[in-house]
Amino acid sequence: MHKYVLKRFAMLIPVLIGVTFIVFFILALTPGDPVTIILGDNATAENIAKLTEELGLDDPLLVRYGRYMLNLLKGDLGKSYSNQLSVADQILERFPNTFILAVAAILVALIIGIPVGIISAKKQYTWLDNTFMVLALVGVSMPVFWLGLVLVIVFSLNLRWLPSQGMGQGFMGILKSLVLPAVSLGAGSAAMVARMTRSSMLEVIRQDYIDTARAKGVKESTITIRHMLKNALIPIITVVGLQFGQLLGGAVLTETVFSWPGLGRFMVEAIKKKDTPSVLGSVIFLSVAFSIVNLLIDILYAYVDPRIKSQYKVQSALGRRRGE
Amino acid sequence: MAELLEVRDLFIRYETVDGVVEAVNGISLKLDKSSTLGLVGETGAGKTTLAKGIMRLVPNPPGKITKGEIIFNGKDILKLSEADMRKVRGKEISMIFQDPMTSLNPVMTVGEQIAEVISIHEKVSSKGAMEKAKEMLEMVGIPAERAEEYPHQFSGGMKQRVIIAIALACNPSLLIADEPTTALDVTIQAQVLDMMKKLKDKLNTSMILITHDLGVVTQTCDYVAIMYAGEIVEYGSLRDVFKNPQHPYTNGLFGSIPSLAEDVDRLKPIKGLMPDPTNLPKGCKFNPRCEYAEEICRCQSPETTEVKGIHVVKCFKAQGLV
Ligand SMILES: Nc1ncnc2c1ncn2[C@@H]1O[C@H](COP(=O)(O)OP(=O)(O)O)[C@@H](O)[C@H]1O
Numbered sequence A: 001m002h003k004y005v006l007k008r009f010a011m012l013i014p015v016l017i018g019v020t021f022i023v024f025f026i027l028a029l030t031p032g033d034p035v036t037i038i039l040g041d042n043a044t045a046e047n048i049a050k051l052t053e054e055l056g057l058d059d060p061l062l063v064r065y066g067r068y069m070l071n072l073l074k075g076d077l078g079k080s081y082s083n084q085l086s087v088a089d090q091i092l093e094r095f096p097n098t099f100i101l102a103v104a105a106i107l108v109a110l111i112i113g114i115p116v117g118i119i120s121a122k123k124q125y126t127w128l129d130n131t132f133m134v135l136a137l138v139g140v141s142m143p144v145f146w147l148g149l150v151l152v153i154v155f156s157l158n159l160r161w162l163p164s165q166g167m168g169q170g171f172m173g174i175l176k177s178l179v180l181p182a183v184s185l186g187a188g189s190a191a192m193v194a195r196m197t198r199s200s201m202l203e204v205i206r207q208d209y210i211d212t213a214r215a216k217g218v219k220e221s222t223i224t225i226r227h228m229l230k231n232a233l234i235p236i237i238t239v240v241g242l243q244f245g246q247l248l249g250g251a252v253l254t255e256t257v258f259s260w261p262g263l264g265r266f267m268v269e270a271i272k273k274k275d276t277p278s279v280l281g282s283v284i285f286l287s288v289a290f291s292i293v294n295l296l297i298d299i300l301y302a303y304v305d306p307r308i309k310s311q312y313k314v315q316s317a318l319g320r321r322r323g324e
Numbered sequence B: 001m002a003e004l005l006e007v008r009d010l011f012i013r014y015e016t017v018d019g020v021v022e023a024v025n026g027i028s029l030k031l032d033k034s035s036t037l038g039l040v041g042e043t044g045a046g047k048t049t050l051a052k053g054i055m056r057l058v059p060n061p062p063g064k065i066t067k068g069e070i071i072f073n074g075k076d077i078l079k080l081s082e083a084d085m086r087k088v089r090g091k092e093i094s095m096i097f098q099d100p101m102t103s104l105n106p107v108m109t110v111g112e113q114i115a116e117v118i119s120i121h122e123k124v125s126s127k128g129a130m131e132k133a134k135e136m137l138e139m140v141g142i143p144a145e146r147a148e149e150y151p152h153q154f155s156g157g158m159k160q161r162v163i164i165a166i167a168l169a170c171n172p173s174l175l176i177a178d179e180p181t182t183a184l185d186v187t188i189q190a191q192v193l194d195m196m197k198k199l200k201d202k203l204n205t206s207m208i209l210i211t212h213d214l215g216v217v218t219q220t221c222d223y224v225a226i227m228y229a230g231e232i233v234e235y236g237s238l239r240d241v242f243k244n245p246q247h248p249y250t251n252g253l254f255g256s257i258p259s260l261a262e263d264v265d266r267l268k269p270i271k272g273l274m275p276d277p278t279n280l281p282k283g284c285k286f287n288p289r290c291e292y293a294e295e296i297c298r299c300q301s302p303e304t305t306e307v308k309g310i311h312v313v314k315c316f317k318a319q320g321l322v
């Protein structure tokens, strides 16, 4: 297992090189110059030249990329062009907020999606199933920012129940300010989870071992959870994992609508300012986070399905024999 | 001998988009305590449906028991509440399904799966249930320490042993075994069957053994019911039916018992195929395939009549009418 984890992290290296390369060059090729953005339109030529040199922007592109990667090897993500603060510090300050939001959104997705999927599968083709699946289709296709705005209008502006902007103070404050962004971010994932739960449940619902369980006199609720859901879990975990990874990196719109002080908004601001080190740092950080989530999902598979676990065992035994 | 089970005039149908499948059509049968009934018939005759009907496990939709009574230990189980019926399943009536490869839950250890039925029906701690599960494993010839393993770590024959352990764990008075050996290797079939027979005698369990292998019936059963198109066309003691078969279909089955020289493993005894269960023929359901069929067979359905004692048959020819 350790070896497997290490291998997975080693696989991350080419991914990171590729991603940073692409981001670096896209940012360099888009119009606009960070120096003029920082100094404003009426900066003197002298100041511009000085700052350009300070930031090392007068070097050729490949040299700059090489320098960045060397620093990265030393664990240095550099400083923001705009405020000269350490990129790593700024990311670490904002990432927990994004993480909290993503966790809350995935909880919303699980709490709604799994029961809806189970009920839909067990009542396949009834009006209830049809209603749920139409709602799920709406949920999947609804733009996040639109739902966010509707929620804000209804629950903050009209009913005045929940705050619409920023992150509250203290546990209750955070919780309250989390509800609307988490719901608008989680709704789409809830729909995905519901659809996957339904189809995965339908795969197992007519399996012979379900008959065996019924013939033992097992209660229907126990059959549903212990015998059906547990067997239907692998595809559901896959979807949840993918959704969670996306939520980590893709909360940009929600964070903007709700002024949530997370990494997504940080990245958008950085792109606007052509703040290459901040954008690159965020992308690298999110890629690593995404890989860790995927790795955890893979490990989770083995816990859920003993057949996968013994596969891992066989593989590592083979590996050992080959002297890997 | 005391009567354990009586099925009276049972009808089961599946309502599908292709039409109504008339799977069980007025079946009546009786079973005494600690005896074994062999239920024989081709694929599609309705054997599994009848067995699931007795367990009240016919999938609904599309299936439905439309008529009849199932008297078990003096009470009609079709009238029980679902909660009371659950107390019967696994405790008083157990069922073994056809395919051991798919009948065990792949994500539970075999120990857990045996222990589950014990903890549902008996007042034991979960530790006690697991102890007993291990005893059951030993009883079917699997070392107790394998209780922690998962189904994929067992061979087909071993899986069927585990399933038998589940079925017998609460000492039911009736075991319904639906072609328990059909999916197994020939070499293992005899072993598993032998073990079932020994255990059933030891635990004093009655059994309905569903099969299309007449050899299995002669080895194991006291009574035989021959099933065709959802009906029992002949019923009697093993001796009566084998020595003095009355129905042309029964005769056809015997005519097709594979001899050792021939390599026949499926019953295809008589020319023609089972009728389409959504569109059963008028009159005797066997008449299109019957070499003796006459006008009456094509328009009227024969009554079940007595041959001698409990030996009964559903055929105009046997009644001397054709
Ligand atoms: N779930 C179902 N839905 C529709 N038809 C079914 C279903 N199960 C069985 N049948 C039909 O009922 C008839 C009897 O099947 P079955 O009881 O499985 O026969 P056997 O066990 O003797 O092979 C067959 O024609 C089969 O196609």
Ligand SMILES: [Mg+2]
Pocket: B047, B048, B049, B098, B178
């Ligand atoms: Mg069958």
